[in-house]
Amino acid sequence: MQTRRAPRPTGRNPRHRFRVTGTATTRGAGILLGVATLLVSACSPGGVTSAGTTTTAAATAAKATTAAEPALTALPRATPAALASYYRQKLSWRACGVPGFECASMKAPLDYADPAAGDVKLAVARKKATGPGTRLGSLLVNPGGPGGSAIDYLQQYAGIGYPADVRARYDMVAVDPRGVGRSEPIVCLDGPQMDAYTQTDVTPDDQREVDTLVAAFKRFAEGCGRNSPRLLRHVSTVEAARDMDILRALLGDEKLHYLGASYGTLLGATYAGLYPERVGRMVLDGALDPELSSYRTNLEQTAGFETAFQSFAKDCVRQPDCPLESKDKTPEQVGDSLKAFLQKLDAHPIPTGDPDGRKLGEALATTGVITAMYDQGSWPQLREALDSAMKDNDGAGLLALSDTYYERDAQGHYSNLMFANAAVNCLDLPPAFNGPAQVEQALPAFEKASPVFGPTLAWSALNCAYWPVKHTGEAHRVQAQGAPPIVVVGTTRDPATPYRWAQALAAQLSSGRLLTYVGDGHTAYGRGSKCIDSSIDTFLLDGTPPTEGKRCS
Numbered sequence: 287m288q289t290r291r292a293p294r295p296t297g298r299n300p301r302h303r304f305r306v307t308g309t310a311t312t313r314g315a316g317i318l319l320g321v322a323t324l325l326v327s328a329c330s331p332g333g334v335t336s337a338g339t340t341t342t343a344a345a346t347a348a349k350a351t352t353a354a355e356p357a358l359t360a361l362p363r364a365t366p367a368a369l370a371s372y373y374r375q376k377l378s379w380r381a382c383g384v385p386g387f388e389c390a391s392m393k394a395p396l397d398y399a400d401p402a403a404g405d406v407k408l409a410v411a412r413k414k415a416t417g418p419g420t421r422l423g424s425l426l427v428n429p430g431g432p433g434g435s436a437i438d439y440l441q442q443y444a445g446i447g448y449p450a451d452v453r454a455r456y457d458m459v460a461v462d463p464r465g466v467g468r469s470e471p472i473v474c475l476d477g478p479q480m481d482a483y484t485q486t487d488v489t490p491d492d493q494r495e496v497d498t499l500v501a502a503f504k505r506f507a508e509g510c511g512r513n514s515p516r517l518l519r520h521v522s523t524v525e526a527a528r529d530m531d532i533l534r535a536l537l538g539d540e541k542l543h544y545l546g547a548s549y550g551t552l553l554g555a556t557y558a559g560l561y562p563e564r565v566g567r568m569v570l571d572g573a574l575d576p577e578l579s580s581y582r583t584n585l586e587q588t589a590g591f592e593t594a595f596q597s598f599a600k601d602c603v604r605q606p607d608c609p610l611e612s613k614d615k616t617p618e619q620v621g622d623s624l625k626a627f628l629q630k631l632d633a634h635p636i637p638t639g640d641p642d643g644r645k646l647g648e649a650l651a652t653t654g655v656i657t658a659m660y661d662q663g664s665w666p667q668l669r670e671a672l673d674s675a676m677k678d679n680d681g682a683g684l685l686a687l688s689d690t691y692y693e694r695d696a697q698g699h700y701s702n703l704m705f706a707n708a709a710v711n712c713l714d715l716p717p718a719f720n721g722p723a724q725v726e727q728a729l730p731a732f733e734k735a736s737p738v739f740g741p742t743l744a745w746s747a748l749n750c751a752y753w754p755v756k757h758t759g760e761a762h763r764v765q766a767q768g769a770p771p772i773v774v775v776g777t778t779r780d781p782a783t784p785y786r787w788a789q790a791l792a793a794q795l796s797s798g799r800l801l802t803y804v805g806d807g808h809t810a811y812g813r814g815s816k817c818i819d820s821s822i823d824t825f826l827l828d829g830t831p832p833t834e835g836k837r838c839s
Contacts (some may be wrong), residue, residue: 354577354763355577355760355761355762355763356760356762356763357559357762357763357764357765358556358559358560358576358762358763358764358765359559360559360560360561360562360766360767361528361560361561363563368401368402369395369398369401369532372393372394372395372401372532373532373535373536375392375393375536376536377390377392377410377536377537378390378391379412382411384441386413386445386446387411387412387413387440387441387445388411388412388413388414389409389410389411389437390410390411390412391407391408391409391410392407392408392410392461392532392533392536393405393406393407393408394406394408394464394525394528394529394532396516396517396520397519397520398525398528406464406469406470406517406520407469407470408461408462408463408464408469408470408529408533409437409461409462409467409468409469410437410459410460410461410533411437411440411441411459411460411461412424412440412457412458412459412460413440413445413446413453413457413458414457415453415454415455415456415457416450416453416454417454418454419451419454419455420455421455421456421457422455422456422543422826422827423456423457423537423539423541423543423566424456424457424458424459424534424537424539424543425452425456425457425458425459425543425544425545425826426459426460426461426530426533426534426542426543426544426545427439427440427444427458427459427460427544427545427546427550428460428463428544428545428546428547428549428550428553428554429547429548429550430546430547430548430549430550430551430572431463431466431548431549431550431703431706431707431710432463432466432523432549432553432706432707432710432711433465433466433702433703433704433705433706433707433710434466434548434549434550434703435462435466435467435468435701435703436460436461436462436463436466436467436550437460437461437462437467437468438467439460440458440459440460444458444460444545445458447812448812449819449823451823451827452823452826452827455827456543456826457537459533459537461529461530461533463521463526463529463553463706463710464517464520464521464525464526464529465514465517465521465702465705465706465709465710466702466706467701467702467706470517471702471705471706472510472513472514472517472518472521472702472705472706472709473509473510473513473514473702473705474506474507474509474510474513474514474704474705474708475505475506475509475700475705477694477697477698477699477700478642478698479505479509480692480694480700480704481642481644481694481698482502483502483505483506484649484650484653484688484692484694485644485647485649485650486498486499486502486649487499487632487647487648487649488649488652488742488745488746489632489648489741489742489745490745491632496722499745499748500722500748500752503748503749503751503752504752506708506749507708507749507752507753507754508754510705510708510709510753510754511754511755514705514709517709518709518713518754518755519713519755519758521706521709521710521713522710522713522714522758522759523552523553523556523710523714523759524556524560524759526553526556526710527553527556527557527560528560530542530544530553530557531557531560531561531564534564539566540564541564541565541566541567542557542561542564542565542566542568543566543567543568543826544557544566544567544568544569545568545569545571545811545822545826546569546570546571547571547572547809547811548571548572548574548782548783548808548809549574550570550571551570551571551572551573551574551774551783551791552574552576554568554570555570555573555574555576555764555766555772555791555795556576556764558764558766558769558772558795559762559764559765559766562766562767562768562769563768563769565766565769565770565772566770567770567825567826567829568769568772568773569772569773569775569811569822569825569826570772570773570774570775570791571775571809571810571811571822572775572776572777572780572782572783572788572808572809572810573774573775573776573783573787573788573790573791573792574783574787574791575786575787575790575791575794576761576762576763576764576791576794577761577762577763577790577794578761578787578790579715579718579761580715580716580717580718580747580750581718581719581728581747583718584718584732584743584744584747585728585731585732585735586735586784586786586787587743587781587782587783587784588732588735588736588739588740588743588744589735589736589784590780590781590782590783590784591656591659591736591738591739591743591781591782592735592736592737592738592739592740593779593781593784594659594660594779594780594781594806595617595621595655595659595736595738595739595781596617596621597662597779597806598658598659598662598665598668599617599618599620599621600617601662601665602620602665602669603615603616603617603620605669607666607669607670607673608620608669609669609672609673609676609677610623610624610627610672610676611623618737621737621738622737624655624672624738625737625738627651627672627675627676628648628651628652629648631646631647631648631651632647632648635647635648635681636675636679636680636681637679637680637681638680638681638682638685639680639682640682640685642698644685645681646675646681646684646685650681650684650685650688651675651681651684651688652739652742653687653688653691653692654668654671654683654684654685654686654687654688654691655668655672655684655687656691656739657687657688657690657691658687659781660781660782660807660808661807661808662806662807663807664687667683667687668687670683671683671684671686671687672684692704708749708750708753711750712749712750712753712755712757713753713755713757713758713759714757714758714759715757715759715760715761716750716757716760717747717748717749717750717751717753717757718747718748718750719747719748719751720751721748721751722748725744725745725747725748728744729741729744732744763794764791764794764795765794765795765796766795766796766797767796768796769795769796769797770797770829771797771798771799771825771831772795772797772798772799773799773801773821773822773825773831773832774788774791774792774795774798774799774800774801775788775800775801775802775803775809775810775811775818775822776788776789776792776800776801776802776803776810777802777803777805777806777807777808777809777810778802778803778804778805779805779806779807780806780807780808780809781807781808782808783808783809785802788800788802799831799832799834800834800835800836801818801821801822801832801836801838802835802836802837802838803815803818803837803838803839804837804838804839805839810838815838815839817838817839818838821836821838
C-alpha cells in the first residue's frame with residue numbers, strides 16, 4: 287500500500303483537491319501510503335534481511351514484533367565543508383502565476399555521500415506572512431505521499447486555508463521533494479501505459495493472472511529505470527529531509543517549523559532524528575511508525591481500511607440510498623455484498639462512458655471504494671457511485687473516484703504521484719515480499735485483517751520485489767534526543783495511518799506529545815474539530831503543546 291496525502295476535509299477549510307498517503311502511504315509497501323490496485327509499496331523492512339538472505343512473510347512479521355530496530359543517528363551539528371556551498375546559495379524569488387505566491391529554485395547534492403557527483407534542482411514556493419503580529423519565521427508544509435506536490439498543497443490550501451492567525455505570523459513555505467512535482471520529477475509510464483497498469487487484475491485467480499500481474503509490476507519498474515536512471519537511487523526520505531535543512535538555512539531560520547501530514551510525518555520525524563537541535567515547532571498529523579517492517583506496515587494498514595469500511599457500512603445501513611442490500615444488514619453483510627459486486631466486475635467489467643474506452647473492472651472499482659475511505663465526507667459520493675454501478679450498470683462514478691486517487695485528468699494525463707511514490711518507498715526499505723509465493727503465504731493474514739480489501743492490498747505490496755535499484759534504507763526508531771516538544775496527531779479510525787502508529791511514534795520520540803482525534807478519516811487538522819485545530823494553532827503560535835494524552839472529537 288501507500289500512504290497518501292491527507293484527504294480533502296469538508297466544511298469551512300477545504301484542504302485541497304481530494305488528496306488521499308498517502309500516504310501511500312502511507313509509506314507502506316505499496317503504501318500513500320492509499321491503497322488500491324497496484325498500489326506501490328511502503329517502507330519498513332521485510333522480505334530481505336540486511337545480509338541479503340530471504341525471509342518468509344511469517345518470519346518478517348515475527349521480527350517486527352520481537353526486535354527493536356536501531357535508532358536513527360543524528361548528523362554532526364557542523365555543516366560539512368563539502369556541503370558549504372549549498373548552504374550559502376541565494377534564493378531568487380519571482381512571481382509564479384498564483385497571486386500572492388513567490389517561487390524559487392534551490393540546489394542540493396544528488397548524492398550526499400559524494401557531493402561532487404552533481405546536483406538536483408528543487409522547486410520552492412512561499413507566501414509571505416501577512417501580519418499583523420510578530421513574524422515567527424517560516425512554516426514548511428508537506429501533505430504526504432510520498433509523491434504529493436507540497437507546492438500544490440501550499441497554493442491550493444495551506445497558503446490560503448490555514449487559519450488566518452497562522453498565515454499572519456509565518457511565511458508559508460513548501461518544497462517539492464526530490465523526484466516530485468516540479469523538482470525533477472520521476473517519470474515511469476505514459477498515460478496509455480498507466481491506464482493499462484491501473485486496470486491490471488490485482489487479485490489473481492490462477493497462474494496466468496499471477497504472471498500478468500508480475501509482468502505489470504516489472505514494466506512499471508523498468509519504465510522508471512529507463513526514464514529516470516539518474517534520480518532513482520537518490521529519492522530517499524533521508525535525502526529529502528537533508529534537503530529540508532538546506533532550505534531552512536536559505537530561508538534564514540535557525541529552527542525548522544514544520545507541519546507534515548501522512549507520509550509528511552515520516553519526513554518530519556526523519557528531519558528531527560537527523561537534526562534534533564534544529565527542530566522548531568513541529569506537528570506530525572496522521573503519523574507513520576518508522577520502526578515497522580514493510581510486511582507489518584501493509585498488514586496493519588489493511589486492518590485500518592477495514593476499520594474505515596466498517597464505519598462506512600454502519601453509516602450506510604442507516605441511509606435510504608445505501609445500495610449494498612443494507613436493510614436489516616450488519617456491516618459484515620454489507621461487506622459481503624460489496625465483495626460479491628467486485629467479484630462480478632472481475633468477470634464482467636461494466637461501461638463508464640470514458641472517451642478512452644476504459645471499463646470499470648474490479649481493479650478500478652476497488653480503488654474507487656478505497657479512495658472514499660480516506661474521508662467520511664466522500665461517503666455520499668461513494669453510495670451514489672455504487673448505486674449507479676450496481677443498479678444502472680454505469681461505472682462512471684467509481685471511475686471518477688479512482689481517477690482522483692491516481693491523479694488522472696480528463697485528457698488521460700497522470701501526475702507523477704504514483705511514480706515518485708514507488709520510487710521513494712522501494713528505496714527506503716526492502717520489499718514486503720520477494721515473490722508471489724510469499725504473497726500467497728500471507729493471504730490468510732491479510733484476508734483476516736480485511737475480508738473486503740485484504741487480497742488486493744497483499745498483492746499490491748509485491749511491486750518493490752522487481753524494483754531496478756536496491757533499497758538504501760532500513761526500518762529504524764526515531765528518538766530525536768534533545769528536540770523540543772513534537773506534537774504527533776492520531777485519528778482513532780484513520781484508514782491509511784492507523785492510530786497505533788501515532789501512539790508508537792509519539793512514544794519513540796524523546797519529546798513526543800500525542801494528540802488524539804476520536805473519529806473517522808485520514809488526518810485531523812482542518813477537518814472540523816475545534817479542539818484539534820485550536821490545540822495545533824496554539825502550539826504553532828505560542829509554542830505551548832497540548833497536554834499529555836489530550837483527546838478531541
